[in-house]
Amino acid sequence: xxxxxxxxxxxxxxxxxxxxxPQEIKVxxxxxEDLGLDxxxxxxxxxxxxxxxxxxxxxxxxxxxxxxxxxxxLADRRIAHA
Amino acid sequence: xxxxxxxxxxxxxxGLHVVDALRAxxxxxxxxxxxxxxxxxxxxxxxxxxxxxxxxxxxxxxAMAGVHTVVHVAGHYPRHSLDPVGSEALARRxxxxxxxxxxxxxxRRLVYVSSTATVAPRPDGGAATExxxxxxxxxHGLYHRLKWAMEEIFAAAHDMEVRVALPxxxxxxxxxxxxxxxxxxxxxxxxxxxxxxxxxxxVDPRDVAVGVARMAVRADAPARVILSxxxxxxxxxxxxxxxxxxxxxxxxxxxDAAFLELARRSEADARESGVRAGLSVEIAELAVHGVPxxxxxxxxxxxxxxxxxxxxxxxxxRWATPLGFFTPQPEPSP
Numbered sequence: 001x002x003x004x005x006x007x008x009x010x011x012x013x014x015x016x017x018x019x020x021x022p023q024e025i026k027v028x029x030x031x032x033e034d035l036g037l038d039x040x041x042x043x044x045x046x047x048x049x050x051x052x053x054x055x056x057x058x059x060x061x062x063x064x065x066x067x068x069x070x071x072x073x074l075a076d077r078r079i080a081h082a
Numbered sequence: 083x084x085x086x087x088x089x090x091x092x093x094x095x096x097g098l099h100v101v102d103a104l105r106a107x108x109x110x111x112x113x114x115x116x117x118x119x120x121x122x123x124x125x126x127x128x129x130x131x132x133x134x135x136x137x138x139x140x141x142x143x144x145a146m147a148g149v150h151t152v153v154h155v156a157g158h159y160p161r162h163s164l165d166p167v168g169s170e171a172l173a174r175r176x177x178x179x180x181x182x183x184x185x186x187x188x189x190r191r192l193v194y195v196s197s198t199a200t201v202a203p204r205p206d207g208g209a210a211t212e213x214x215x216x217x218x219x220x221x222h223g224l225y226h227r228l229k230w231a232m233e234e235i236f237a238a239a240h241d242m243e244v245r246v247a248l249p250x251x252x253x254x255x256x257x258x259x260x261x262x263x264x265x266x267x268x269x270x271x272x273x274x275x276x277x278x279x280x281x282x283x284x285v286d287p288r289d290v291a292v293g294v295a296r297m298a299v300r301a302d303a304p305a306r307v308i309l310s311x312x313x314x315x316x317x318x319x320x321x322x323x324x325x326x327x328x329x330x331x332x333x334x335x336x337x338d339a340a341f342l343e344l345a346r347r348s349e350a351d352a353r354e355s356g357v358r359a360g361l362s363v364e365i366a367e368l369a370v371h372g373v374p375x376x377x378x379x380x381x382x383x384x385x386x387x388x389x390x391x392x393x394x395x396x397x398x399x400r401w402a403t404p405l406g407f408f409t410p411q412p413e414p415s416p
Binding site (some may be wrong): 002017027043044046056057060 | 121405406
Protein backbone atom coordinates (compact mmCIF):
# COMPACT_ATOMS: atom_id res chain seq x y z
CA UNK A 1 0.00 0.00 0.00
CA UNK A 2 1.18 3.53 -0.68
CA UNK A 3 1.72 5.62 2.42
CA UNK A 4 -0.51 8.46 3.56
CA UNK A 5 1.86 11.14 2.29
CA UNK A 6 1.89 9.64 -1.23
CA UNK A 7 -1.89 9.31 -1.10
CA UNK A 8 -2.18 13.01 -0.25
CA UNK A 9 0.20 13.98 -3.07
CA UNK A 10 -1.90 12.04 -5.57
CA UNK A 11 -5.08 13.72 -4.37
CA UNK A 12 -3.40 17.12 -4.67
CA UNK A 13 -2.53 16.35 -8.30
CA UNK A 14 -6.13 15.26 -8.92
CA UNK A 15 -7.36 18.45 -7.31
CA UNK A 16 -5.00 20.66 -9.35
CA UNK A 17 -6.27 19.21 -12.59
CA UNK A 18 -9.94 18.93 -11.75
CA UNK A 19 -10.34 21.99 -9.50
CA UNK A 20 -12.24 19.73 -7.10
CA UNK A 21 -11.01 20.16 -3.49
CA PRO A 22 -8.99 17.11 -2.33
CA GLN A 23 -11.37 16.39 0.51
CA GLU A 24 -14.27 16.10 -1.93
CA ILE A 25 -12.56 13.58 -4.21
CA LYS A 26 -13.68 10.02 -3.57
CA VAL A 27 -11.87 6.81 -4.36
CA UNK A 28 -14.71 5.58 -6.57
CA UNK A 29 -14.91 8.81 -8.59
CA UNK A 30 -14.64 8.47 -12.35
CA UNK A 31 -12.13 10.85 -13.94
CA UNK A 32 -14.40 11.99 -16.75
CA GLU A 33 -17.92 11.79 -15.37
CA ASP A 34 -17.25 12.82 -11.76
CA LEU A 35 -14.12 14.97 -11.95
CA GLY A 36 -14.65 16.45 -15.41
CA LEU A 37 -11.29 15.37 -16.83
CA ASP A 38 -11.30 14.80 -20.58
CA UNK A 39 -8.94 12.35 -22.26
CA UNK A 40 -6.20 14.96 -22.60
CA UNK A 41 -6.40 15.94 -18.93
CA UNK A 42 -6.43 12.30 -17.92
CA UNK A 43 -3.17 11.74 -19.78
CA UNK A 44 -1.71 14.82 -18.12
CA UNK A 45 -2.79 13.39 -14.78
CA UNK A 46 -0.92 10.14 -15.35
CA UNK A 47 2.07 12.08 -16.65
CA UNK A 48 2.13 14.25 -13.52
CA UNK A 49 1.97 11.13 -11.37
CA UNK A 50 4.88 9.70 -13.33
CA UNK A 51 6.98 12.85 -12.85
CA UNK A 52 6.00 13.38 -9.22
CA UNK A 53 7.05 9.89 -8.18
CA UNK A 54 9.74 9.19 -10.79
CA UNK A 55 8.03 6.09 -12.13
CA UNK A 56 7.72 4.81 -15.71
CA UNK A 57 4.22 4.42 -17.08
CA UNK A 58 3.55 3.13 -20.57
CA UNK A 59 1.03 4.87 -22.79
CA UNK A 60 -1.05 1.68 -23.03
CA UNK A 61 -1.34 1.66 -19.24
CA UNK A 62 -2.13 5.34 -19.05
CA UNK A 63 -5.16 5.15 -21.34
CA UNK A 64 -6.66 2.43 -19.13
CA UNK A 65 -6.85 4.77 -16.14
CA UNK A 66 -10.41 6.06 -15.96
CA UNK A 67 -11.10 6.11 -12.20
CA UNK A 68 -9.41 7.35 -9.05
CA UNK A 69 -9.23 3.80 -7.75
CA UNK A 70 -7.42 2.64 -10.90
CA UNK A 71 -4.97 5.51 -10.51
CA UNK A 72 -4.31 4.58 -6.89
CA UNK A 73 -3.88 0.93 -7.83
CA LEU A 74 -1.32 1.89 -10.48
CA ALA A 75 0.53 4.08 -7.99
CA ASP A 76 0.41 1.30 -5.44
CA ARG A 77 2.00 -1.17 -7.88
CA ARG A 78 4.64 1.20 -9.18
CA ILE A 79 5.64 3.29 -6.18
CA ALA A 80 5.98 0.24 -4.02
CA HIS A 81 8.40 -1.22 -6.59
CA ALA A 82 10.14 1.99 -7.67
CA UNK B 83 26.42 20.50 -29.15
CA UNK B 84 24.17 18.66 -26.73
CA UNK B 85 22.09 21.50 -25.38
CA UNK B 86 22.31 23.79 -28.34
CA UNK B 87 19.07 22.68 -29.98
CA UNK B 88 15.84 23.40 -28.17
CA UNK B 89 12.60 21.81 -29.33
CA UNK B 90 9.47 23.74 -28.35
CA UNK B 91 6.55 21.35 -28.05
CA UNK B 92 8.87 18.37 -27.78
CA UNK B 93 6.26 16.29 -25.96
CA UNK B 94 3.64 16.62 -28.71
CA UNK B 95 2.71 14.43 -31.64
CA UNK B 96 5.32 15.81 -34.05
CA GLY B 97 7.66 16.93 -31.30
CA LEU B 98 8.46 13.44 -30.04
CA HIS B 99 9.29 12.32 -33.56
CA VAL B 100 11.52 15.39 -33.95
CA VAL B 101 13.38 14.43 -30.77
CA ASP B 102 13.99 10.96 -32.20
CA ALA B 103 15.07 12.39 -35.55
CA LEU B 104 17.50 14.85 -33.96
CA ARG B 105 19.05 12.02 -31.99
CA ALA B 106 19.46 10.10 -35.25
CA UNK B 107 21.34 13.15 -36.54
CA UNK B 108 23.64 12.98 -33.52
CA UNK B 109 22.04 15.80 -31.56
CA UNK B 110 20.70 15.42 -28.03
CA UNK B 111 18.06 18.17 -27.84
CA UNK B 112 16.79 20.14 -24.93
CA UNK B 113 13.07 19.40 -24.81
CA UNK B 114 10.71 22.25 -24.06
CA UNK B 115 7.36 21.45 -22.53
CA UNK B 116 4.44 23.33 -21.13
CA UNK B 117 3.96 23.49 -17.39
CA UNK B 118 0.94 21.20 -17.55
CA UNK B 119 1.32 18.61 -20.26
CA UNK B 120 1.63 14.94 -20.98
CA UNK B 121 5.37 14.19 -20.94
CA UNK B 122 5.17 10.39 -20.78
CA UNK B 123 6.89 10.21 -24.16
CA UNK B 124 9.79 12.37 -23.00
CA UNK B 125 10.10 10.43 -19.75
CA UNK B 126 10.32 7.12 -21.57
CA UNK B 127 13.01 8.60 -23.85
CA UNK B 128 15.02 9.84 -20.88
CA UNK B 129 15.12 13.23 -22.61
CA UNK B 130 16.27 16.46 -20.98
CA UNK B 131 13.10 18.39 -20.11
CA UNK B 132 12.91 22.10 -19.61
CA UNK B 133 9.93 24.31 -18.90
CA UNK B 134 9.25 26.39 -22.03
CA UNK B 135 5.65 27.56 -21.96
CA UNK B 136 4.58 29.94 -24.71
CA UNK B 137 2.17 31.59 -22.30
CA UNK B 138 4.98 32.23 -19.80
CA UNK B 139 7.62 34.25 -21.71
CA UNK B 140 10.10 34.14 -18.82
CA UNK B 141 10.34 30.39 -19.19
CA UNK B 142 11.25 30.77 -22.87
CA UNK B 143 14.21 32.98 -22.11
CA UNK B 144 15.58 30.53 -19.57
CA ALA B 145 15.05 27.56 -21.89
CA MET B 146 16.85 29.31 -24.77
CA ALA B 147 19.94 30.26 -22.81
CA GLY B 148 22.99 29.02 -24.73
CA VAL B 149 20.84 27.60 -27.52
CA HIS B 150 21.98 27.90 -31.14
CA THR B 151 18.87 26.54 -32.85
CA VAL B 152 15.23 26.55 -31.80
CA VAL B 153 12.87 24.08 -33.43
CA HIS B 154 9.36 25.38 -32.94
CA VAL B 155 6.77 22.61 -33.13
CA ALA B 156 4.36 24.25 -30.70
CA GLY B 157 2.63 26.80 -32.90
CA HIS B 158 -0.98 27.42 -31.98
CA TYR B 159 -3.27 24.85 -33.59
CA PRO B 160 -6.90 25.98 -33.52
CA ARG B 161 -8.97 22.87 -32.88
CA HIS B 162 -12.15 24.75 -33.71
CA SER B 163 -13.18 28.08 -35.15
CA LEU B 164 -15.66 29.09 -32.45
CA ASP B 165 -13.50 31.95 -31.12
CA PRO B 166 -11.60 33.35 -34.11
CA VAL B 167 -10.69 36.64 -32.43
CA GLY B 168 -9.37 35.01 -29.27
CA SER B 169 -7.61 32.27 -31.22
CA GLU B 170 -5.84 34.74 -33.50
CA ALA B 171 -4.78 36.92 -30.57
CA LEU B 172 -3.36 33.88 -28.77
CA ALA B 173 -1.48 32.66 -31.85
CA ARG B 174 0.06 36.09 -32.47
CA ARG B 175 0.97 36.62 -28.82
CA UNK B 176 2.70 33.25 -28.58
CA UNK B 177 4.59 33.74 -31.85
CA UNK B 178 5.83 37.16 -30.77
CA UNK B 179 6.89 35.71 -27.41
CA UNK B 180 9.01 33.05 -29.15
CA UNK B 181 10.63 35.61 -31.45
CA UNK B 182 11.35 38.04 -28.62
CA UNK B 183 12.89 35.34 -26.44
CA UNK B 184 14.99 33.99 -29.30
CA UNK B 185 16.27 37.45 -30.21
CA UNK B 186 17.12 38.21 -26.59
CA UNK B 187 18.89 34.88 -26.13
CA UNK B 188 20.98 35.29 -29.28
CA UNK B 189 19.51 32.24 -31.01
CA ARG B 190 21.12 31.87 -34.45
CA ARG B 191 18.58 29.68 -36.23
CA LEU B 192 14.84 29.15 -35.87
CA VAL B 193 13.06 26.30 -37.61
CA TYR B 194 9.35 26.96 -37.52
CA VAL B 195 7.01 24.09 -38.32
CA SER B 196 4.11 25.65 -40.18
CA SER B 197 1.67 23.98 -42.58
CA THR B 198 1.01 23.49 -46.27
CA ALA B 199 -2.09 25.61 -45.64
CA THR B 200 0.14 28.57 -46.53
CA VAL B 201 0.92 27.13 -49.98
CA ALA B 202 -1.16 28.73 -52.74
CA PRO B 203 -2.54 26.86 -55.75
CA ARG B 204 -0.76 27.35 -59.04
CA PRO B 205 -2.77 29.13 -61.73
CA ASP B 206 -2.15 26.25 -64.13
CA GLY B 207 -3.44 23.68 -61.61
CA GLY B 208 -0.05 21.98 -61.41
CA ALA B 209 1.66 20.83 -58.25
CA ALA B 210 2.58 23.78 -56.04
CA THR B 211 6.10 24.32 -54.73
CA GLU B 212 7.69 26.34 -51.93
CA UNK B 213 7.62 29.40 -54.21
CA UNK B 214 3.82 29.34 -54.31
CA UNK B 215 3.16 31.10 -51.03
CA UNK B 216 -0.02 33.11 -50.60
CA UNK B 217 1.00 36.78 -51.01
CA UNK B 218 -1.62 37.75 -48.42
CA UNK B 219 -3.58 35.77 -45.88
CA UNK B 220 -5.43 32.93 -47.66
CA UNK B 221 -9.11 33.79 -48.23
CA HIS B 222 -10.22 30.72 -46.27
CA GLY B 223 -10.92 29.92 -42.65
CA LEU B 224 -9.21 30.58 -39.35
CA TYR B 225 -6.64 27.78 -39.62
CA HIS B 226 -5.28 29.01 -42.97
CA ARG B 227 -5.19 32.63 -41.82
CA LEU B 228 -3.41 31.82 -38.55
CA LYS B 229 -0.75 29.68 -40.13
CA TRP B 230 0.00 32.40 -42.68
CA ALA B 231 0.07 35.15 -40.03
CA MET B 232 2.46 33.21 -37.81
CA GLU B 233 4.86 32.67 -40.71
CA GLU B 234 4.89 36.44 -41.21
CA ILE B 235 5.82 37.01 -37.57
CA PHE B 236 8.69 34.53 -37.66
CA ALA B 237 9.96 35.83 -41.01
CA ALA B 238 10.38 39.27 -39.39
CA ALA B 239 12.68 37.95 -36.64
CA HIS B 240 15.99 39.81 -36.39
CA ASP B 241 19.57 38.48 -36.31
CA MET B 242 18.74 34.85 -36.94
CA GLU B 243 18.20 32.54 -39.85
CA VAL B 244 14.55 31.49 -40.11
CA ARG B 245 13.58 28.28 -41.85
CA VAL B 246 9.99 27.17 -42.39
CA ALA B 247 8.93 23.55 -42.64
CA LEU B 248 5.61 22.93 -44.37
CA PRO B 249 4.18 19.54 -43.44
CA UNK B 250 0.92 18.35 -44.98
CA UNK B 251 -1.63 16.26 -43.05
CA UNK B 252 0.20 13.85 -40.78
CA UNK B 253 -1.00 10.28 -40.39
CA UNK B 254 1.17 7.89 -38.44
CA UNK B 255 2.03 6.66 -34.96
CA UNK B 256 1.70 9.09 -32.05
CA UNK B 257 -1.46 11.03 -32.96
CA UNK B 258 -2.87 10.71 -29.47
CA UNK B 259 -5.27 13.62 -29.81
CA UNK B 260 -6.50 12.42 -33.21
CA UNK B 261 -5.86 15.45 -35.39
CA UNK B 262 -5.55 14.96 -39.12
CA UNK B 263 -6.18 11.24 -38.74
CA UNK B 264 -9.74 11.95 -37.53
CA UNK B 265 -11.45 10.81 -40.75
CA UNK B 266 -9.36 7.63 -40.89
CA UNK B 267 -10.14 6.85 -37.26
CA UNK B 268 -13.85 7.47 -37.86
CA UNK B 269 -13.76 5.17 -40.89
CA UNK B 270 -11.96 2.46 -38.93
CA UNK B 271 -14.54 2.69 -36.17
CA UNK B 272 -17.28 1.94 -38.70
CA UNK B 273 -18.75 5.44 -38.66
CA UNK B 274 -18.72 5.94 -42.47
CA UNK B 275 -17.53 9.53 -42.06
CA UNK B 276 -19.05 12.21 -44.28
CA UNK B 277 -16.38 13.71 -46.53
CA UNK B 278 -15.89 15.75 -49.66
CA UNK B 279 -13.61 14.86 -52.53
CA UNK B 280 -10.97 17.57 -52.28
CA UNK B 281 -7.26 17.21 -52.85
CA UNK B 282 -5.47 16.02 -49.73
CA UNK B 283 -1.78 15.48 -49.13
CA UNK B 284 -0.69 13.07 -46.44
CA VAL B 285 2.69 12.54 -44.88
CA ASP B 286 4.12 10.32 -42.19
CA PRO B 287 5.08 12.34 -39.08
CA ARG B 288 8.35 10.41 -38.84
CA ASP B 289 9.31 11.65 -42.31
CA VAL B 290 8.35 15.19 -41.35
CA ALA B 291 10.53 14.88 -38.28
CA VAL B 292 13.55 13.77 -40.29
CA GLY B 293 13.05 16.76 -42.57
CA VAL B 294 12.72 19.16 -39.65
CA ALA B 295 15.78 17.73 -37.91
CA ARG B 296 17.89 18.11 -41.03
CA MET B 297 16.63 21.67 -41.48
CA ALA B 298 17.80 22.28 -37.92
CA VAL B 299 21.29 20.84 -38.21
CA ARG B 300 22.38 21.21 -41.83
CA ALA B 301 24.02 24.48 -42.75
CA ASP B 302 22.89 24.31 -46.37
CA ALA B 303 19.22 23.40 -45.87
CA PRO B 304 16.68 25.51 -47.77
CA ALA B 305 14.72 28.22 -46.00
CA ARG B 306 11.31 26.83 -46.93
CA VAL B 307 10.54 23.18 -47.54
CA ILE B 308 7.32 21.30 -48.28
CA LEU B 309 7.23 17.99 -46.40
CA SER B 310 4.56 15.87 -48.01
CA UNK B 311 3.83 12.53 -49.56
CA UNK B 312 1.70 12.27 -52.64
CA UNK B 313 -1.44 14.34 -53.22
CA UNK B 314 -4.71 12.66 -54.08
CA UNK B 315 -8.48 12.86 -53.78
CA UNK B 316 -9.92 12.26 -50.31
CA UNK B 317 -12.57 9.74 -51.37
CA UNK B 318 -9.99 7.57 -53.13
CA UNK B 319 -7.74 7.76 -50.10
CA UNK B 320 -10.50 6.64 -47.72
CA UNK B 321 -11.58 3.91 -50.14
CA UNK B 322 -8.01 2.59 -50.26
CA UNK B 323 -7.76 2.78 -46.46
CA UNK B 324 -10.95 0.79 -45.81
CA UNK B 325 -9.53 -2.73 -46.39
CA UNK B 326 -6.53 -1.91 -44.19
CA UNK B 327 -8.97 -1.00 -41.44
CA UNK B 328 -11.20 -4.02 -42.03
CA UNK B 329 -14.27 -1.93 -42.86
CA UNK B 330 -16.51 -1.30 -45.86
CA UNK B 331 -15.59 1.50 -48.29
CA UNK B 332 -17.04 4.90 -47.46
CA UNK B 333 -20.25 6.26 -48.95
CA UNK B 334 -19.85 8.64 -51.92
CA UNK B 335 -18.48 12.10 -51.19
CA UNK B 336 -20.59 15.20 -50.62
CA UNK B 337 -20.10 18.65 -52.10
CA ASP B 338 -17.56 21.05 -50.64
CA ALA B 339 -20.34 23.40 -49.54
CA ALA B 340 -22.25 20.64 -47.77
CA PHE B 341 -19.08 19.39 -46.10
CA LEU B 342 -18.20 22.83 -44.75
CA GLU B 343 -21.75 23.38 -43.54
CA LEU B 344 -21.66 20.03 -41.76
CA ALA B 345 -18.43 21.04 -40.00
CA ARG B 346 -19.91 24.38 -38.91
CA ARG B 347 -22.97 22.61 -37.50
CA SER B 348 -20.73 20.09 -35.76
CA GLU B 349 -18.76 22.88 -34.06
CA ALA B 350 -21.95 24.70 -33.10
CA ASP B 351 -23.33 21.51 -31.55
CA ALA B 352 -20.03 20.99 -29.73
CA ARG B 353 -20.26 24.47 -28.26
CA GLU B 354 -23.68 23.56 -26.83
CA SER B 355 -22.65 20.18 -25.46
CA GLY B 356 -19.14 21.09 -24.36
CA VAL B 357 -17.53 18.15 -26.15
CA ARG B 358 -15.11 18.22 -29.04
CA ALA B 359 -16.63 18.61 -32.51
CA GLY B 360 -16.93 15.39 -34.49
CA LEU B 361 -15.86 17.27 -37.62
CA SER B 362 -13.91 20.49 -37.20
CA VAL B 363 -14.04 23.35 -39.67
CA GLU B 364 -10.24 23.22 -39.80
CA ILE B 365 -10.25 19.65 -41.15
CA ALA B 366 -13.03 20.49 -43.60
CA GLU B 367 -11.24 23.63 -44.82
CA LEU B 368 -8.03 21.70 -45.40
CA ALA B 369 -9.90 19.11 -47.46
CA VAL B 370 -11.84 21.72 -49.42
CA HIS B 371 -8.92 24.03 -50.21
CA GLY B 372 -6.15 21.49 -50.60
CA VAL B 373 -3.79 21.89 -53.55
CA PRO B 374 -1.55 19.30 -55.22
CA UNK B 375 1.99 19.59 -53.88
CA UNK B 376 5.47 19.09 -55.23
CA UNK B 377 7.75 17.97 -52.38
CA UNK B 378 10.75 17.18 -54.56
CA UNK B 379 12.87 19.90 -52.96
CA UNK B 380 12.81 17.95 -49.68
CA UNK B 381 13.93 14.83 -51.51
CA UNK B 382 16.74 16.64 -53.34
CA UNK B 383 18.03 18.92 -50.62
CA UNK B 384 17.36 16.92 -47.44
CA UNK B 385 17.62 13.40 -48.82
CA UNK B 386 14.12 12.49 -47.71
CA UNK B 387 12.13 9.53 -48.93
CA UNK B 388 8.47 9.83 -48.11
CA UNK B 389 6.86 6.61 -47.05
CA UNK B 390 3.80 5.42 -49.02
CA UNK B 391 0.45 6.06 -47.32
CA UNK B 392 -0.25 2.35 -46.86
CA UNK B 393 2.88 1.92 -44.75
CA UNK B 394 2.04 4.90 -42.54
CA UNK B 395 -1.53 3.72 -42.15
CA UNK B 396 -0.46 0.21 -41.17
CA UNK B 397 1.93 1.60 -38.55
CA UNK B 398 -0.74 3.99 -37.26
CA UNK B 399 -3.24 1.14 -36.84
CA ARG B 400 -0.60 -0.99 -35.13
CA TRP B 401 0.14 1.85 -32.70
CA ALA B 402 -3.46 2.95 -32.12
CA THR B 403 -5.20 -0.41 -31.67
CA PRO B 404 -3.77 -1.21 -28.20
CA LEU B 405 -4.83 2.29 -27.14
CA GLY B 406 -8.46 1.49 -28.00
CA PHE B 407 -8.79 3.57 -31.18
CA PHE B 408 -9.71 0.49 -33.21
CA THR B 409 -11.06 -2.98 -32.53
CA PRO B 410 -8.31 -5.57 -32.97
CA GLN B 411 -8.70 -7.46 -36.24
CA PRO B 412 -8.50 -11.27 -36.26
CA GLU B 413 -5.30 -12.66 -37.72
CA PRO B 414 -5.82 -13.76 -41.35
CA SER B 415 -6.21 -17.52 -41.84
CA PRO B 416 -3.09 -19.27 -43.12
